[in-house]
Amino acid sequence: MTTGDWVAVMPVKRLGAAKSRLRGAVPAARHGDLALAMVRDTATAVLATPAVAELLVVTDDPVTAEAVAALGARVVPDRPAAGLNEAMRYGADQIAGPATHRAVLAGDLPALRPHQLDAALAAARPGRAFVADAAGSGTVLLAVAPGEPLDPRFGLGSAAAHAASGARPLEGDWPGLRQDVDTPADLRTVLGLGAGGHTCALLRDVGLKVACVSAA
Ligand SMILES: Nc1nc2c(ncn2[C@@H]2O[C@H](COP(=O)(O)OP(=O)(O)OP(=O)(O)O)[C@@H](O)[C@H]2O)c(=O)[nH]1
Numbered sequence: 001m002t003t004g005d006w007v008a009v010m011p012v013k014r015l016g017a018a019k020s021r022l023r024g025a026v027p028a029a030r031h032g033d034l035a036l037a038m039v040r041d042t043a044t045a046v047l048a049t050p051a052v053a054e055l056l057v058v059t060d061d062p063v064t065a066e067a068v069a070a071l072g073a074r075v076v077p078d079r080p081a082a083g084l085n086e087a088m089r090y091g092a093d094q095i096a097g098p099a100t101h102r103a104v105l106a107g108d109l110p111a112l113r114p115h116q117l118d119a120a121l122a123a124a125r126p127g128r129a130f131v132a133d134a135a136g137s138g139t140v141l142l143a144v145a146p147g148e149p150l151d152p153r154f155g156l157g158s159a160a161a162h163a164a165s166g167a168r169p170l171e172g173d174w175p176g177l178r179q180d181v182d183t184p185a186d187l188r189t190v191l192g193l194g195a196g197g198h199t200c201a202l203l204r205d206v207g208l209k210v211a212c213v214s215a216a
């Protein structure tokens with residue numbers, strides 16, 4: 001049940017090229033499935049967030065498009081090789097109506113919990129705000145009020161870049177929101193936080209003996 005006025009925009013790279021830093025965590029033949037499982041878990045949590053009215057997934061990957069559409073997301077076909085920030089801007093430009101709050105986040109947050117995203121979006125009003133990743137150097141969420149420029153600066157050192165752009169850093173007890181998965185160590189961390197069902201199921205399916213805790 002949504003009571004919100006936020007539209008979330010989530011860019012997802014082609015699965016075959018995604019998560020290169022995560023290679024080796026599972027057998028190569030299942031690497032794309034792992035990336036997709038994390039997208040599914042992230043999208044499920046975003047769509048269950050009361051403050052979020054709609055999720056737009058920007059991707060040119062047909063398998064991802066089918067999977068997130070089945071979850072209830074709207075798919076925005078990305079232009080090939082457009083880049084991460086361009087994909088975010090393009091997705092945000094597809095949102096109708098000037099009076100919409102826009103939240104941009106990555107598709108690699110498998111321990112994301114709806115109440116954490118809800119709390120972050122509540123804290124994000126007014127203006128432009130961002131949530132740094134667990135390491136403090138990257139960004140997991142950029143939240144922008146109507147009429148404000150999106151101005152996404154994701155990439156290396158993006159937390160400092162978003163702060164330099166005038167976005168307000170948000171602090172909160174949001175471990176599942178702040179932990180993105182780039183490396184095998186990140187994957188172990190989110191398992192401890194309570195990775196979503198699709199990610200856990202995939203890891204078990206490839207024979208990893210993982211404890212899938214269901215975080216609060
Ligand atoms: N549509 C689109 N999504 C992207 C692009 N680059 C990254 N993303 C997505 O943005 C999110 C965060 O990016 P990264 O953590 O760098 O993901 P990644 O590029 O797959 O990871 P690495 O290959 O390890 O750098 C992930 O959900 C990616 O799928 C892009 O060029 N286009």
Ligand SMILES: C=C(OP(=O)(O)O)C(=O)O
Pocket residue numbers: 106133137138139140153154155156158159180182
């Ligand atoms: C895209 C980002 O980082 P990473 O590629 O490490 O997920 C970011 O934190 O802006």
